Amino acid sequence: MLVCLLGSSPLLAQQYEDYFQVKAVPDTTSIRLGEQVNISVTAKVMLYALKGASLKVVFPNLPDSLNHLEVVSRTPLDTAGSNSQQKLWKQTITLTSFDSGRWELPPMKFEVFSVTDGSYDSVFTEPIIIDVTTVAVDTSKAFKPIKPLRRVAWNLLDYWPWLLGILLLVTGVVLYFVYWRKRKPAPKPPPAQPLRSPYETAMDELAQLGKDKPWNTDVKLYYTQLTDILRQYFEQQFHIAALEQTSAELLQNIKPVTVLNQQRDKLQSILTLADLAKFAKLQPSPQEHEDCLQKAIAVVEWTKPAAAPAPEPDSTNQKK
Structure with missing residues (x-):
């Protein structure tokens, strides 16, 4: 492209x-x-x-x-x-x-x-x-007879892959039955870590991006990482195929998502500057790098899901 x-x-x-x-x-x-x-x-x-x-x-x-x-x-x-x-x-x-x-x-x-x-x-x-x-065929000439089959002498070496496979299989079965009693019980897998929410993942990645400051060495890489973080967050949080869409298509498809469309101006500013930096070799100022990062954080903060209310205690189990 x-x-x-x-x-x-x-x-x-x-x-x-x-x-x-x-x-x-x-x-x-x-x-x-x-x-x-x-x-x-x-x-x-x-x-x-x-x-x-x-x-x-x-x-x-x-x-x-x-x-x-x-x-x-x-x-x-x-x-x-x-x-x-x-x-x-x-x-x-x-x-x-x-x-x-x-x-x-x-x-x-x-x-x-x-x-x-x-x-x-x-x-x-x-x-x-x-x-x-196709290749032209001369149909004016007679068909030639089919040649008879030629038999090849049997040779044990022709079957060595099969023989080797059978030998390895038999060896594996014998070793399994000889040593299966000596196997140590497999360690229990560690408890599964709770899945992180798309909001937490995006905020951690944006914070790390702010610490690394890749714009000091590669401006194009910085804006690629910044927009990828936002697009992955939109896909996971709002189920929008953001990674497969152009900037214009993404801005068009966020309209039905009210909370995301409220941040349309910030998002458009980020995507426009990122496209210019990635594709037109524009060199934004350090202040613009920081401003884009802060706008991205503001977009994620604004669109994060509301916290679920804490469950109320069961009044039937409380002592009067």
């Missing part, structure tokens, strides 16, 4: 084709079984049309196999064609197939996100049709 950030203001209201173009071109559309076809995938962003824009561009991530086509390899993203007027990414995806027929590589989806307001849209390439043919 590739993420690119540009400028500082949203521009999704414009038509994407004005400034964002994607293309997938195969070097051939007809192969034989097992042969390969190279798909040249390009994405072009016109920088002159994006002054002041703040966008993320996400490249498609094809599965290893789809519709009788298998992905053999993917080259790293190449930005050699970029200049002051445009940003250009290139990637070559190599496919093959072992099933004859006409197969379609479905349109590949590129996603464009607005960092400012969290809105997003998708742009697709054209589908690609690939014909896979």
